[in-house]
Amino acid sequence: MRTIAVINQKGGVGKTTTAVNLAAALVRAGQRVLLIDLDPQSHATLHVGIELGSEDRTIYDVLVRGAAIAETARLVDDRLTVVPAHLDLVAAEIELADQPERETVLARALQAYHEHYDLMIIDCAPSLGLLSVNALAAVDEVFIPLQPHFLALQGLSKLLETVTMVRDALRPALRVSGVVFCMSESATRLAQEIYGDVEQFVRSAEPETAWAGAIVFNTRIRRNIKLAECPSFGKTIFEYAAGSHGAEDYRTLAAEVLAMAQPT
Amino acid sequence: MRTIAVINQKGGVGKTTTAVNLAAALVRAGQRVLLIDLDPQSHATLHVGIELGSEDRTIYDVLVRGAAIAETARLVDDRLTVVPAHLDLVAAEIELADQPERETVLARALQAYHEHYDLMIIDCAPSLGLLSVNALAAVDEVFIPLQPHFLALQGLSKLLETVTMVRDALRPALRVSGVVFCMSESATRLAQEIYGDVEQFVRSAEPETAWAGAIVFNTRIRRNIKLAECPSFGKTIFEYAAGSHGAEDYRTLAAEVLAMAQPT
């Protein structure tokens, strides 16, 4: 099972839109995908149309109550299984704070599922706290959605620092394997400049860094209002507007993701 | 001195872009403005071109070391004074946590300055933690930047809850006085729907709520790449592209802000 965390502590850069629609595109390409909502805002949960009743268990129960992933996972699409989140997750960081091995609760909860799915994708909150550290300690790959804007780049070094720290302390196989430009207006000089800067930065990475060999995806997700509309219907872009640029972009991104060389 | 917190815990919705460019527009309309960067990300500080040396004091020193606002404030423009932020501000919430009256440190630091400026604007971090509570306890008005997207609306009730709580516990004069749509694509059905929903929501507010009488500004800030470019030059939109839609929109927003009826 390929394991991928979609992470960036900067808010509103396309994490959820990417996690959900990439997962949906991979499913349409024949993959079995597990999508985990690890954000107390529960936007991925909303996006796929899951409505939670008071009895429903979520990723909070997995992390804090020892529930099994299988007790919370829901099939929302042919091969798309989602572990939903609920606002109570906001308490998880505090409740886990004093526990031994608090950074690897998620990794251990997922151990039994590696044969069940081809890919697991985690939608992270805009934060580098304990929940996000759990995501990083549970995956081998990190995808960073980036908005090609100046202010949006400012937090990148802190994110790479955190990935490096988790790799060194908890998970040697962890690396940044992909960077995807989201909400991209490629016709602007600003975007072109930032594409160039980021590609250059990744190309010149020292071999021992956590982002050496990362792929800056050729596919850039264009601004497309359909992508902002479909969450309000609880649908992925493929269910809502399969012919749109948004659908096209996530379809080609999925193809690039599947074509990535895997470490042996 | 009118006191305004620009706040929304959702990331990347236009808080900094609004705080900085509205402040600059008000200065060009003849107002004396104090802009406070209350975000450890320090984007407002970057946006106005302030580069901090190791000796420079910031809002962190005001909150945690008892420095005076005057020791940190810098004139960056004719009448625009900025209190910068630095990443060390991230420690402030922890360092203030055990202090008595920890929610009103900022309010008390500002007491001596009410005659110095016509307006004070605070750029908040995407969070509802102790720093943002300090912002709310230091102002009479809240401006909420909103992206007219479905997911962007999800956190609004939590924000209004927090404003209400600070008003009831610490600052009776506090109210949401303005809502400004940012990064708006008015030609889309999604935006039109959300404008309508938000206007309806505000109109039907019960009289005792913290947002009764709030103005949903007619001025909507259109998407304009110039607004995303100018922070990389350390300039406001007026210094960078005075003829752009971005400059036009913040100019008309400033006019609306100055035309707002003030409580007697």
Ligand SMILES: Nc1ncnc2c1ncn2[C@@H]1O[C@H](COP(=O)(O)OP(=O)(O)OP(=O)(O)O)[C@@H](O)[C@H]1O
């Ligand atoms: N390519 C796109 N075109 C248009 N709108 C988009 C696009 N990608 C995302 N959006 C919209 O922009 C907003 C932010 O995107 P999204 O929620 O995916 O970001 P995020 O990084 O997950 O945010 P958060 O940090 O709050 O979790 C949402 O309203 C989303 O619907």
Ligand SMILES: Nc1ncnc2c1ncn2[C@@H]1O[C@H](COP(=O)(O)OP(=O)(O)OP(=O)(O)O)[C@@H](O)[C@H]1O
């Ligand atoms: N009207 C606009 N048109 C184009 N780009 C914009 C516009 N407003 C803001 N931006 C850009 O969008 C990004 C997010 O805006 P901004 O930083 O102002 O949001 P924020 O709410 O302050 O974010 P944060 O939550 O990280 O503090 C920035 O890169 C900014 O330059």
Ligand SMILES: [Mg+2]
């Ligand atoms: Mg999200």
Ligand SMILES: [Mg+2]
């Ligand atoms: Mg900001």
